[in-house]
Amino acid sequence: MRYIGNYPRKAKYCMAYSATIVSLVIFLSCNDESRQIRYAMRLAGDNKSELKAVLRHYSTEDKDPEKLKAAKYLIANMPAHYSYADTAMVNKYYVTALPILKSGKSAGWQRDTLRQISERDFPDLRRNIVSDVRVMTADYLIYSIDHAFEQWRTRPWAKHLTYGEFRDWLLPYKVAELQAFDAWRDTLSACFSDSLSHTPAGDDRCRTIYGALDIVRNEMVSKLNPYIAWTTASGHPLLSAETMSHTTYGSCADYVTLGTAVFRSLGLPVAIDAVPLWGRNHEGHTWYSLLSDNGIQMPSQNDITVPAGWGFYPYQRFPKIFRSTFAINRDVLRYRRNAGYVYPFDICKEDITDSYYRTSDISIPLKDGAHPKDKYAYIATLTNNGGPQWFVLDFGRIRQGKAHFRRMGRELLYIALGYDGRSLHPISEPFILKRNGCVEYVPFDDSVKRSIDVRRKYYESYNVVDQRRKILGAVIQCADNPDFANAVTLHLIDTTAIPDRIPLDCSKPHRYWRYLAADGTYGSIAELAFFDESGERLVGTPAACTSASQDAIARAYDNDWLSNFETDNPDGNWIGMDMGRNVSVASVRIIPRSDDNDVCPGNEYELLYFDGDKWKSCGYKEADNNVLHYDNIPAQCLLWLRNHTRGWAERPFLIDENGDISWW
Numbered sequence: 001m002r003y004i005g006n007y008p009r010k011a012k013y014c015m016a017y018s019a020t021i022v023s024l025v026i027f028l029s030c031n032d033e034s035r036q037i038r039y040a041m042r043l044a045g046d047n048k049s050e051l052k053a054v055l056r057h058y059s060t061e062d063k064d065p066e067k068l069k070a071a072k073y074l075i076a077n078m079p080a081h082y083s084y085a086d087t088a089m090v091n092k093y094y095v096t097a098l099p100i101l102k103s104g105k106s107a108g109w110q111r112d113t114l115r116q117i118s119e120r121d122f123p124d125l126r127r128n129i130v131s132d133v134r135v136m137t138a139d140y141l142i143y144s145i146d147h148a149f150e151q152w153r154t155r156p157w158a159k160h161l162t163y164g165e166f167r168d169w170l171l172p173y174k175v176a177e178l179q180a181f182d183a184w185r186d187t188l189s190a191c192f193s194d195s196l197s198h199t200p201a202g203d204d205r206c207r208t209i210y211g212a213l214d215i216v217r218n219e220m221v222s223k224l225n226p227y228i229a230w231t232t233a234s235g236h237p238l239l240s241a242e243t244m245s246h247t248t249y250g251s252c253a254d255y256v257t258l259g260t261a262v263f264r265s266l267g268l269p270v271a272i273d274a275v276p277l278w279g280r281n282h283e284g285h286t287w288y289s290l291l292s293d294n295g296i297q298m299p300s301q302n303d304i305t306v307p308a309g310w311g312f313y314p315y316q317r318f319p320k321i322f323r324s325t326f327a328i329n330r331d332v333l334r335y336r337r338n339a340g341y342v343y344p345f346d347i348c349k350e351d352i353t354d355s356y357y358r359t360s361d362i363s364i365p366l367k368d369g370a371h372p373k374d375k376y377a378y379i380a381t382l383t384n385n386g387g388p389q390w391f392v393l394d395f396g397r398i399r400q401g402k403a404h405f406r407r408m409g410r411e412l413l414y415i416a417l418g419y420d421g422r423s424l425h426p427i428s429e430p431f432i433l434k435r436n437g438c439v440e441y442v443p444f445d446d447s448v449k450r451s452i453d454v455r456r457k458y459y460e461s462y463n464v465v466d467q468r469r470k471i472l473g474a475v476i477q478c479a480d481n482p483d484f485a486n487a488v489t490l491h492l493i494d495t496t497a498i499p500d501r502i503p504l505d506c507s508k509p510h511r512y513w514r515y516l517a518a519d520g521t522y523g524s525i526a527e528l529a530f531f532d533e534s535g536e537r538l539v540g541t542p543a544a545c546t547s548a549s550q551d552a553i554a555r556a557y558d559n560d561w562l563s564n565f566e567t568d569n570p571d572g573n574w575i576g577m578d579m580g581r582n583v584s585v586a587s588v589r590i591i592p593r594s595d596d597n598d599v600c601p602g603n604e605y606e607l608l609y610f611d612g613d614k615w616k617s618c619g620y621k622e623a624d625n626n627v628l629h630y631d632n633i634p635a636q637c638l639l640w641l642r643n644h645t646r647g648w649a650e651r652p653f654l655i656d657e658n659g660d661i662s663w664w
Contacts, residue, residue: 036076043079044133051075053138054145062146066163070145070171073327078132080328080347082177085128087135090180093122094240101238107227107249111234118235125236129178140181144173147185151267157209158267160293169269169291172326175260176272180240187241189265195219196266208293210309213268220262220304224248226255228303253286255303260288272324273299273352277391279317279412280459280651280664282383289323297355312356315462319381319409320393321356322349335395340374341419343392351394351407359407360437364416366401367612370427372418377403377427379414382664384650388608388615388640390415392424403428411435413442413638413652413664426613430638432664442654444612446634452659454607454628455497457641458597458649459663467593468496471525473518476502476588478510482543482578487514493590500601500625501531501587509584512543514576523548523573524566527591528556530577532584540579545572561596596647599626603645610638610652620644638664 041048054075058068084090096117100110118125152158152166161169173181195215196206205211227249237254238244247258256272263270269291276284289299290308298309325348332347353359366372377398380390396405396416403416410433418427430442460468472494477487490504513530517523523545530538544553547567556565556575567573591598599605600623607618607630618630628641640652653663 033072033076037072040075040079040133043131044136047134047136050136050138050141051078051133054141057138057142058145064149067145067149069163070149070167071141073167074141074145074171074173075133077326077328077348078136081132081174081326082129083132083135083181084125084178085130085135086125089122089125090236091240093118093125093236094180094238094243096121097238097243098246101243101246101248107229111229111249114235114238116235122236126178132174135181137181141173143183144185145171148264151185151265155212155267156207157212157293158269161269161291165269165291168325168327169271170264170267172264175264176237176239176257176324178237178239179261182241184241184244184261185265188245188262191245192216192220192223192262193266209268209290210292210298212266213263213270213290214307216262216266216268217259217304217307220259226250226303226305228252228255228305251286252303255305256286256288256300259304263288263290271297273321274324275318275321276393277319277381277383279319279381279409282385282648299356317409317411318353318357319412319414320351320407321353321409322346323352324348325350335376339376339395341376341424343378343395345395353407353409357409358437359409360433361404361406362408362433362439363402363404364428364431364439366398366403366416366418366427367429370418371420372398372427373421374398374419376419377405378417378424379403379405379408380417381412381414382640382652384648387642388610388650388652390417390424390426392417408433410437429612430610442638443636444610444634444638445636446611448635449632450635451629451631452633452655454630454641454661455599455626456597456661457599457605457643457647458595458651459653461595464595467524470517470521471496471498471590471592474521474590475516476504477514477516477576478506478585479512479514480510480582482512484512484514484516484574487516491588496592498590498592500627501589503587504585506584509582511579511582512576513579513585513588514543514574515588515590516574519571521573522566522568522570523575524564524593525556525575525590526561526564526593526596527559527589528565528575528577529589530579530585531587531589533586538577538579538583538585540577542575543578544575547573548575561591561594561598561600564593566593595649597649599623599628600643600645601625603643606642606644607633608640608642609634610640615640 041051044051054071058064058071097114100113148171152170196212199206199215224247229249229251244258260270260272270288273289274284274286287300287302289297292298299312300306300308301312329347329350332345336342375398377396378392379394380392382388383391396403413430413432415426415430416428417424432440434440474493475489476491477484477489479487490506491502515528532538542553542557547569552565555563565575604620604622605628606620608615638652642650651663653661655661
């Protein structure tokens with residue numbers, strides 16, 4: 001069984017930097033800043049003269065004690081940050097990328113072109129990574145410190161910040177690893193400050209962090225017209241000031257990085273926060289958070305297209321939230337120094353989960369027979385990576401037969417893993433940390449078997465539930481005329497748990513058949529099909545209400561459960577079929593608007609159960625309707641349904657004695 005880490009992309013291109021981290025762990029066990037600075041100088045090698053020049057500058061030329069303090073802080077933590085070793089090569093890449101970003105061609109074309117160029121002309125760029133102490137110049141670090149202090153001390157929205165807030169939210173000379181050492185503060189502040197500089201002096205927004213930031217954010221959105229590329233890699237990151245200022249496409253993380261750089265260049269305190277894995281999803285997410293005038297942290301929820309403070313995912317569950325920091329996390333360093341098995345946790349991340357949600361410190365008993373070879377335990381949750389796999393979130397300590405973890409998000413499924421001398425394996429039963437902070441274990445028991453029915457492979461979000469409910473109150477009708485005068489109502493839909501084919505009983509054949517939606521639903525359905533007594537699909541000429549477009553009508557018959565029939569009018573909507581002759585319809589298939597994670601007839605499925613150590617298969621089965629039936633399933637176990645035909649969204653679930661499913 002493989003276990004997935006929480007920062008796999010970084011590990012792929014930082015292997016050359018790992019030796020630096022190992023030595024960093026050994027040396028920085030002491031929190032004495034002077035020792036850390038001496039280590040940085042030693043690691044810098046021939047470049048240490050540049051770092052010494054910075055300290056000398058603030059000791060003799062610019063005798064500002066706070067700037068000297070800031071310089072020491074940056075140098076002490078600099079060994080944990082890294083850049084490209086081949087600056088000439090990366091600058092050549094940026095020069096190549098810039099005209100593509102300015103081409104005016106589609107964002108998709110730019111992305112694909114840069115990916116091809118990255119793979120063809122710059123394949124080894126990320127393989128040569130070095131600590132910043134080896135490439136930092138005195139001029140650049142002094143410029144960066146002076147610029148940050150000027151923004152802090154002169155901007156009306158920043159003057160009130162404490163030194164500690166300034167240090168953490170404004171001072172760092174970079175906002176992302178591999179960012180170029182260029183004049184990003186000047187370049188980005190010049191590109192995106194027009195609206196701010198032209199705002200009337202009496203506008204109170206310019207005296208507040210939130211107001212000033214939103215003015216700048218709106219200008220960025222207007223000038224960049226962000227295109228969020230959810231899928232497909234785009235090549236090497238664009239992290240020079242010039243390429244960042246022309247960001248025409250990117251992921252949420254790319255735009256969050258850009259936004260943070262722009263905001264900090266103007267003295268607006270912003271940090272980058274991220275969840276490595278959603279509580280019930282297989283992906284992570286990144287956003288920015290601002291420090292408001294009254295000291296409250298206001299998350300943005302998404303990238304720069306969304307203002308901060310507009311509510312933060314009230315329906316989501318978060319196992320862990322981490323903040324990117326410039327300071328080295330000493331707890332992680334101690335872990336790396338002492339652990340027998342070293343997991344690649346990021347040493348510049350701070351666990352801030354409890355600043356967003358209620359969390360719990362938990363102690364989990366080790367299961368019988370668990371004898372880990374290390375004093376550290378690992379807490380993991382499930383993700384889908386070609387099937388169920390445990391995703392490591394954080395580490396804890398093993399003491400007195402229990403694994404202890406801190407600041408864990410609630411209403412989520414977890415398991416404790418331990419090192420057995422070769423790899424990580426479960427050392428506890430799966431457990432649910434409930435909303436009230438209690439722990440509920442999920443033991444495996446196959447002494448009793450039972451039968452179960454499964455209709456889905458993924459939980460229903462609130463949006464799916466809302467869309468599915470739109471079929472309630474709808475009726476199936478037939479008539480002898482196209483306007484359905486004197487229509488015969490054959491079936492009323494009063495539940496969302498409808499069978500794959502709803503049986504109909506009509507006394508005589510009819511030419512016209514339809515699905516008449518309830519008022520207020522806009523007619524929303526994904527698919528409609530009619531069948532005769534032999535089960536053959538009946539085909540005629542699609543028909544619908546006058547408010548329906550031809551495209552909308554076609555979507556009801558395209559066999560795509562993610563395309564939907566819907567009109568712009570809430571009431572009086574219907575869609576059906578002119579059969580061209582009188583026919584008898586024995587059944588009708590109605591697929592409600594959904595996420596296409598229902599059991600689909602004709603698809604091949606595999607039910608898995610967790611036996612406390614591994615996932616085991618109950619075999620493969622082709623669905624012949626929208627419900628899968630299984631016999632001889634362990635009465636108590638964690639389950640997972642795979643669709644081997646299509647789709648990727650899958651989650652673990654439990655079924656209670658009443659047949660009710662809870663998704664995790």
